Amino acid sequence: MLPRLDPVVHGDWTPGAPLSRDQTERFERDGFVVLHDLFTAQEIAALQASATRLIADPGALDARTVISEPGVDEVRSIFMIHRQNALMERLARDERLAGIARFILDDEVYLHQSRLNYKPGFVGREFYWHSDFETWHVEDGMPRMRSLSMSVLLAPNTATNGPLMLIPGSHRSYCACAGETPEEHYLASLRKQEYGVPDTVTLAGLAAEGGIAAPTGEAGTVVVFDCNVMHGSNGNITPFPRANAFFVYNAVSNRLTAPFGVPQPRPEFVAARQGTHALPRPGSTLLETARSSQVA
Amino acid sequence: MLPRLDPVVHGDWTPGAPLSRDQTERFERDGFVVLHDLFTAQEIAALQASATRLIADPGALDARTVISEPGVDEVRSIFMIHRQNALMERLARDERLAGIARFILDDEVYLHQSRLNYKPGFVGREFYWHSDFETWHVEDGMPRMRSLSMSVLLAPNTATNGPLMLIPGSHRSYCACAGETPEEHYLASLRKQEYGVPDTVTLAGLAAEGGIAAPTGEAGTVVVFDCNVMHGSNGNITPFPRANAFFVYNAVSNRLTAPFGVPQPRPEFVAARQGTHALPRPGSTLLETARSSQVA
Numbered sequence: 001m002l003p004r005l006d007p008v009v010h011g012d013w014t015p016g017a018p019l020s021r022d023q024t025e026r027f028e029r030d031g032f033v034v035l036h037d038l039f040t041a042q043e044i045a046a047l048q049a050s051a052t053r054l055i056a057d058p059g060a061l062d063a064r065t066v067i068s069e070p071g072v073d074e075v076r077s078i079f080m081i082h083r084q085n086a087l088m089e090r091l092a093r094d095e096r097l098a099g100i101a102r103f104i105l106d107d108e109v110y111l112h113q114s115r116l117n118y119k120p121g122f123v124g125r126e127f128y129w130h131s132d133f134e135t136w137h138v139e140d141g142m143p144r145m146r147s148l149s150m151s152v153l154l155a156p157n158t159a160t161n162g163p164l165m166l167i168p169g170s171h172r173s174y175c176a177c178a179g180e181t182p183e184e185h186y187l188a189s190l191r192k193q194e195y196g197v198p199d200t201v202t203l204a205g206l207a208a209e210g211g212i213a214a215p216t217g218e219a220g221t222v223v224v225f226d227c228n229v230m231h232g233s234n235g236n237i238t239p240f241p242r243a244n245a246f247f248v249y250n251a252v253s254n255r256l257t258a259p260f261g262v263p264q265p266r267p268e269f270v271a272a273r274q275g276t277h278a279l280p281r282p283g284s285t286l287l288e289t290a291r292s293s294q295v296a
Numbered sequence: 297m298l299p300r301l302d303p304v305v306h307g308d309w310t311p312g313a314p315l316s317r318d319q320t321e322r323f324e325r326d327g328f329v330v331l332h333d334l335f336t337a338q339e340i341a342a343l344q345a346s347a348t349r350l351i352a353d354p355g356a357l358d359a360r361t362v363i364s365e366p367g368v369d370e371v372r373s374i375f376m377i378h379r380q381n382a383l384m385e386r387l388a389r390d391e392r393l394a395g396i397a398r399f400i401l402d403d404e405v406y407l408h409q410s411r412l413n414y415k416p417g418f419v420g421r422e423f424y425w426h427s428d429f430e431t432w433h434v435e436d437g438m439p440r441m442r443s444l445s446m447s448v449l450l451a452p453n454t455a456t457n458g459p460l461m462l463i464p465g466s467h468r469s470y471c472a473c474a475g476e477t478p479e480e481h482y483l484a485s486l487r488k489q490e491y492g493v494p495d496t497v498t499l500a501g502l503a504a505e506g507g508i509a510a511p512t513g514e515a516g517t518v519v520v521f522d523c524n525v526m527h528g529s530n531g532n533i534t535p536f537p538r539a540n541a542f543f544v545y546n547a548v549s550n551r552l553t554a555p556f557g558v559p560q561p562r563p564e565f566v567a568a569r570q571g572t573h574a575l576p577r578p579g580s581t582l583l584e585t586a587r588s589s590q591v592a
Contacts, residue, residue, distance in 0.1 A: 121496070121500070122496050122499070126531050126533050128533055129533060158508075159455040159456075159510055160455075160461055160508050160510050160530065162530060165456055165533075165534070200417070200418050200535065203418070203535050204417070204535035207534065207535045207536070208535075212454075212456050212534055212536075214455055214456050232533050233533075234456065234458060234530045234531050234532065234533055234534075235422050235530050235531040236530065237422050237424055237425060237461075237528050237529075237530055238461070238503065238508055238530075239496065239499050239500035239503045239504075240503070240508075
């Protein structure tokens, strides 16, 4: 366990910032902040419809980007949704999300990774504790802690359907994980993480100090979390599936270099090396994009 | 799905009843009720110490009664604790528990089954949805719905450590499960339930109607639930283990007969056929028993 060297909130808060002072301070302290009511009911419905279409027809997608549940023939994640779906690309660019990323990271941003996560009812499996940065640094060559994730809930997150859990404050330490990372580890880890996970003593210590938060919220809720906060989720035996669109924003000044711990970097669809120009501002509203992409 | 034929609360509420009128009505309506502050801190500490000793030395117990997590070398359940531990036997007889059972079932009661459940941190597995009565009827020959369970929490149940989930109102229908029950099914089902589980359409319907309750509470909290309420629990990746002492009280008028769905009844340690005399009132307090059993 090493103390964090990089800032959490890279920018300075001003009254014009896209987060309130309180939200900014909570992000700094806890490593995450939950935003409600960013989107209209119509926008949420359009996003849900897009997600449903993506999951309903995985054959239409780049096969490598479609990941199934371990042992179950159901889609767990679809990667690179911002290059496979016009509305998801538009969502990623939305000022309500990208504007917050630019403020916290104090830089122009691009998408390091995007995906649609789907945790089916009855058989949804757990996702064990991990800090994203550990993987992004070791396997992808991300230099510094200057990136963050946003999870846009597309179904209600309740206390019982396996919501995202985070350990508040855990983003202030870097937890170097024991053991060598096997080659092409990502192929298995996208299904079930077994390497690069923290040991139980470390986790127990972090949770004893910070507790465990499991934000709940209706569809449309956005969880913004730091690249180094420890998070995971329990399984889901309830009938209520869980889905979210997930975007990783990285500062353009923090583009990937050679991996720090493995010889071969992971492929483009999990760790962008091309298309890392600053994310452009959108030219149309989310609903306009929804309408035109449905016609197309 | 068949409508329930038997009463839920068999007795008539009077001001002298061990549950308030409101608690009694909630048990009738939801199929469960949660009781806080029944035990003193000293009593809870004594019960926890007993549980810790049981789990720490499973070799001292009847080997058949010790059940491990699937794929993990950790104890999941210890059955028949009321015959293997003096304090657990005393707890089962406690008027604060047995008195409620006698009131709801309107009869003298005995223990159909008892166990200590332990869901370890990090690797605690889910327990899929089931109604106990289905198994007790088909495999054990329990004639009617005139029994109930009590789970005495020995560690905090939080929203995130895989707490017991129940579907309120599900106790009003009998869900006959499809398929034959394999012989000696209980040996596997104590680890992981695969037969005798309701289909997903039925579960989704029940949950859409009643929602899902996941009572939380400190150690010492007691969840009293009807024999026919649908319940289960998610896995637990948090560092916080979960433990409870679990007692099934059956009305003496509802003693087991031949099983209704399998040729061979399950063994004594999961379904009592001997020792089904009315549970006697205790002759000493819980703490007295704790002290004398520690000396012994």
